[in-house]
Amino acid sequence: MSNPVTDQKISVSPAYQFASVTPDDDNDLSISARSLYVGSGGDISVLNSESSAVVFKNVPDGSFLPVNTTRVKATDTTAQHIIAIY
Numbered sequence: 001m002s003n004p005v006t007d008q009k010i011s012v013s014p015a016y017q018f019a020s021v022t023p024d025d026d027n028d029l030s031i032s033a034r035s036l037y038v039g040s041g042g043d044i045s046v047l048n049s050e051s052s053a054v055v056f057k058n059v060p061d062g063s064f065l066p067v068n069t070t071r072v073k074a075t076d077t078t079a080q081h082i083i084a085i086y
Contacts, residue, residue: 015034015035015085015086016086017031017085017086018037018083018084018085018086019083019084019086020082020083020084021033021036021072021082021083021084023045023072023073023074023077023082024071024072024073024074025073025074025075027071028047028070028071029069029070029071029072029084031084031086032049032068032069032070032086033068033069033070033084033085033086034066034068034085034086035064035065035066035067035085036064036065036067036069036072036082036083036084036085037063037064037065037082037083037085038059038060038061038062038063038064038065038079038081038082039061039062039080039081039082039083040061040079040080040081041058041059041060041061041062041063041079042058042059042077042078042079042080043055043056043057043058043059043076043077043078043079044056044059044065044072044077044079044082045072045073045074045075045076045077046067046069046071046072046073047069047070047071047073048067048068048069048070049068049070051070053073055076059079064085069084072084
């Protein structure tokens with residue numbers, strides 16, 4: 001999978017693409033996201049590019065979660081209206 005975050009130097013430039021996320025236990029995002037926007041807060045279970053899993057607990061409404069993630073898992077994710085930022 002192409003990973004624009006690790007395939008280039010760290011950038012603080014604005015996002016170049018974004019997409020709504022449907023949490024899925026089996027399928028990765030089409031492109032590794034460099035952050036997530038959480039519209040309706042809750043818990044978010046993610047995998048990083050090394051396939052390490054973590055659950056971020058109690059993420060507030062309207063938050064940006066600055067993590068490089070390849071998958072948002074359905075299991076343990078209660079947050080809604082999640083947008084991947086590339």
